[in-house]
Amino acid sequence: MLIGAHVDPTDPVAEATARAADAVQFFLADPQGWKAPQPRADAEQLRTAGVDVYVHAPYVVNVATGNNRIRIPSRKLLLAHAKAAAAIGAKGLVVHGGHVNAGDDPATGFDNWRKALAYAQEAGGFGLPVLIENTAGGDNACARRLDSLARLWDAIGDHEVGFCLDTCHAHAGGEELLGLVDRVKAITGRIDLVHANNSKDAFGSGRDRHDNLHGGTIDPELLVTVIRAAGAPVIVETPGGTTGQSDDIAFLRAQLGAETSV
Ligand SMILES: [Zn+2]
Secondary structure, three states, rough: EEEEEEEOOOOOOHHHHHHOOOEEEOOOOOOOOOOOOOOOOHHHHHHOOEEEEEEEEEOOOOOOOOOOOHHHHHHHHHHHHHHHHHHHOOOEEEOOOOOOOOOOOHHHHHHHHHHHHHHHHOOOOOOOOOEEOOOOOOOEEEEHHHHHHHHHHHHHHOOOOEEEEHHHHHHHHHHHHHHHHHHHHHHHHOEEEEEEEEEEOOOOOOOEEEOOOOOOOOOOOOOOHHHHHHOEEEEOOOOOHHHHHHHHHHHHHHHOOOOOOO
């Protein structure tokens, strides 16, 4: 099982080495901004370093919203990040499930997702798997609770799209972790990546504050149970820099019996 971390984008391979990580995830542009990603000088190194690369799309991307001034740039930016991620050999592009505004019909969000995927297909495809991630908050989110996720997959399941399960988001979002993998797979048929994070906040709080695996409000053993059941590559998005993330990776590797490939 590949285990890695979300790292600073300046030198991801060095960050992987510093953490004894098999995989890295990073942003290709400001996560709070609308700038298109630029080609990376280290593209060849990233493709050949033997470290699995995942890219996280900016947080501003919301292809579900009924606000066209957000929705249209979001689907363009998502496609741009997908092409840039494919160019560095990334295994997947993670994007949050998004949401509609208060008072809007959630059905429009699921339909807007379908339109975004059709738009990308007409433009030649993403070029790599796009992994929709469950989110922690919001009453109108497309992928917070599993009832919404089921409606989302009804709308987009014909398209080739994957799923990223974030344990902090599930817990804070109000989904019980015990048995969660089976309940998710009954909807999506797949889990392509796990974001292994503890939560600083209580079950169902709707807040998105990650903690190290031994911190927070989730029993670390329960996290391990979920990760083992998912059987997918794991990325920790935990605080504490190199030390905090190295400890989290080492804990998971020991618990899961996985060996480092670095
Ligand atoms: Zn995450």
